[in-house]
Amino acid sequence: MGKFFNLDNPIMNFISKLSDTLWLNILWLVTSLPIVTIGPATAALYHVTLNMADDRSVCLTADYFKGFKENFKKGTALGLVLTGLGIILGIDGYVFLRMKFVNPIWTLGFAAFIPISVLFLVVCIYAFPLQAMFDNTLKALLKNALLIGIRYLFCTISLVIIHVSIFYIAINYFTPLIFLGEGLCAFLSSYLLRPLFVSLSEE
Template identity: 25%
Template sequence: MSKIFSTEGIIYYGMERIYQILLLNVVFVISCLPLVTIGAAVASAYGTAYKMITHSEGVLYKEYLHQFKVNFVSATKMWLLIVALLVTGVWTFPYLQGYMIGNKLAYYLVMVMMAFLILMGLYLFALIARFQNTVSGTIVNAMILSLKHLPFSIIVFFVTLFGVFIVPVYLPKLLFIWLFMGFGTVIYINANIFMKIFTQYVITEEGS
């Protein structure tokens, strides 16, 4: 019984993990505030979460800053590309909508394409945080992995949907907890899933 409450016990470990997720959430939100740094913030949060999973995070906020520095260029390029594609999509949607009305084939094709892009997008910054690659290489790998590991991709999608959108919008009683732990919890859960996927493709441990 005494071991349960010791520094090596499950209660101490659980409380420490909750504190780390809370801290990860805070530094993540702060680093997202300039908006242009959102991509780097997501990649850095994943990089830090990977270290948490392997118990090699050290001082968490220092690890986060290290990850931010390492991933900033690649993640920012990817984020700006995503923003450009989103702007283009919003601009062209009224034209696509004209073709989709009354055309079930076009409608389903667009829906399938959007679903694929969303699943692929969930992998982008997680990959940047784990592997060194070009922007185009990361996109190709995200396409392949999101389809190859489709069950995991769907789980990541619903974890993200629930944690980022459903809780704050439809579960206001949990809003206070969400503000302090929402993003950190989603990233930590997803990082565990991505680690199971990426471990299969790691020959030698990355030194990032």
């Protein structure tokens, strides 16, 4: 029984890391509050969780703010670009759903809106972890996020399921799960992303 509660036990080690996501989520929420800093905050979150997934020793607060500082400039630019694109797509979606016209132009426009929105979601899923792991220009980062998301479709679907499932469960069944929120999403996602990124860096 004592061996089970030993932190060297893989299960207990995972549970210990899982509990750390509560503090990481608090740090992420606090540093994201100005909204414009949500980019470096998310990159900093993955900076820590990717190391956790690799079983590296981390100091949560110190490593988080180290990642926040290192990714502040590029992370802010990335966050603003994605936020701007998200707002545009949100307005387009609202217009398409509110103004339904039975004509070819509306049909073609709405048909194009759906895949563009999906591709935008793919970029959002990969962009911040890539920012935390690699040093790229903003243009290269967005391009790589899209290409990786399309190439590794199973991983992409799994990442979407992780995010959707956690927030669906938190909203509908177990509200306290919201306190783990994005921290938990990033932590679980990192177990899929870390080996993928290592493989890509060796190509």
